[in-house]
Amino acid sequence: MADLLIRNASQILTCAVGENAAPFAGKNQSAIGLTTGSIAIEGDRIMAIGKAADNTKAARVIDARGGVVLPGFVDCHTHAVFCGHRADEFELRAKGVSYEAIARNGGGIQKSTGQLREATDEELRAAVLRHLDQFLDGGTTTIEAKSGYGLSLEHELRALRALDVPHAVEVVRTCLAGHSVPPEYKSKRRDYITLVCEEIFPAVQRDQLAEYCDVFVEKNVFTFEEGQAILDAGKRHGMRGRVHADQLSRSGGARLACRVGAITADHLEYATREDAVAMREAGVTAVLLPGANYVLNQDQRAPARNMINMQCPVAVATDFNPGSAPIQSMPLTLNLACVRFGMTVAEAIIGATINAAHTINRHDKIGSLELGKQADVLVCNVSDYREIAYWLGRNPITHVIKKGVLVREP
């Protein structure tokens, strides 16, 4: 007797395709683990999948009506704790003003830092809860979420604490104190790096506020050497690194990720084939962020096909943030990954499920539909999984099950 049975799925994408999923998904569509039938759930666990589950008796039944069933999306790169919006900058960029020029004029990260520092703890938590609701609407059941708009001891800790809210969406936290040098340290950037390494990271470790640390290696942000100092300090305080790498120029972020043993290098528009090989060898997953690539209207594209051909694992995430990526929808992000980066729908879905789960060290629990794994499951009202990415701007998710609990239904 199951607690919940999802029946009548025309396609079940198990995404159960092993540790280095993305490279294989490119070779064979069946690497997405295509089956059909039902999913039986007991408590928060999957107890049967496919035809074998069809005749399970259950307390509650969801009829997928010939739709597609897949694992809850894992969004492994978000900046989900911010207040307000930056729609003014969106219009400036449409008029041709560059992201860098906006940042130089008090916009960009700096503006969000001001908004976050002015917000009360209550307001911060309310903003996070609103954002988590939106993630769930689009089928995202787990996110990685970075601080990085606090940029002081007090406000980085406040941001990380605001991410600890009761909500169906699970949040894995990253301290991104290395997002930018805040205005008050512009003339003494070394002092800010010392603050990050010697005060913020120890405090984050003491209160167990984050599992990962992150740094933005880019022209006019942090250099390769500064990034290394920050990631090395993070490691000493129990946080494995992630890197904002090679997004707007060839910053060397991918190489840095390999050198320090980071778990991911993210963005990677200017990464090369050599970087892809190095990342594969170093066990660094490439996290591609097609939403930011689109919003910034970049001609330069992350070399997804090279990476997949080189068997470097690829994840796909939203980069949700108020500047370069005000996007939370994973179906739209999958579309962007296909259109802009030339990924197949299967590769993109693998990138937003099991490969993303690997980057937050949760692949034993989530990211695929397998016996005994956590029941994070989506039902979509399409009959061919490629339609999830194909219908642009339509949300195909009808049901979201998180830890065995139905949290969204039509």
Place this chain on the structure above:
Amino acid sequence: MADLLIRNASQILTCAVGENAAPFAGKNQSAIGLTTGSIAIEGDRIMAIGKAADNTKAARVIDARGGVVLPGFVDCHTHAVFCGHRADEFELRAKGVSYEAIARNGGGIQKSTGQLREATDEELRAAVLRHLDQFLDGGTTTIEAKSGYGLSLEHELRALRALDVPHAVEVVRTCLAGHSVPPEYKSKRRDYITLVCEEIFPAVQRDQLAEYCDVFVEKNVFTFEEGQAILDAGKRHGMRGRVHADQLSRSGGARLACRVGAITADHLEYATREDAVAMREAGVTAVLLPGANYVLNQDQRAPARNMINMQCPVAVATDFNPGSAPIQSMPLTLNLACVRFGMTVAEAIIGATINAAHTINRHDKIGSLELGKQADVLVCNVSDYREIAYWLGRNPITHVIKKGVLVREP
């Protein structure tokens, strides 16, 4: 006493900006007609707007909660009558296969023609109704809809009839028998053009099945001269022209639109400044379709800024179709217009309301919020109208009022 009062709007965009709206919207943000307060509706008409409406007594009140209120979107270029999907081609294009190559191999328009001809009348109507529901979800209250997958006397008429369904979304029909030469006429294209001009158009006129005719002028589709013959014949049968113009190459479609006195030229990726001037002089509105430009991953962009600077009126539409634009969301289309074509949010909204209404000769009834006009009104859960385009992949529409009737609510 009003029937319906929408109160507490932080911004009301009246879009009441005169006949050549788009050029002015570029110069001054207030050209979007920004006010605040309430909208009072009696029957299907607007009876008061702004602060003046605040104290109107009404049978029913909608609290906009500080949100944005604007006219229902008018989508003036759609191919809304088709069956099934072409997600397989979406993936082929992601892999680098061109739109033209797919068409040569039995995909493209030809595939949709097969699907449409096989569908029963019932299935066609059901597909149209599904599509209209989706339009309404995104705040679109009026569409222009083209046939063009029938491509025979019988099936063009069936397609146009299937668009005549009872639904809140108003449909203005266009006969696009000039969409493509169907497979059975490949070796005798002149015969197909004769069929269109001498059989299909007269039958459409007799049964009053369309107000406009349209032709796809493009390499491997119809030449400039063939397009002219088709549009001239349409005119003789009471249908003013629209043109699929200069999308994939410099086909001369914009020049043709001017020569025959078409009401619109659409797509226009390869149009020039000279075309923009000629279109302004000839009273041809430029209909830009950023969704197709995105899905086809075109580097070439419609010269929206030149057009607006030259005071050529610009409309923005989805191009909803199963091949190059499986998109129905106007908020996402506005985002695409800003990011890809450098339009301001105000210009894009004007393009999707009053300017679009001009292209279907409904500007006296819809497309703006003015006293006595039809009450097609949207409420959005954002406080700054630029957020409608800014939040990528989020549907901000909470309430849709069509002809004074509340047809969507949270």
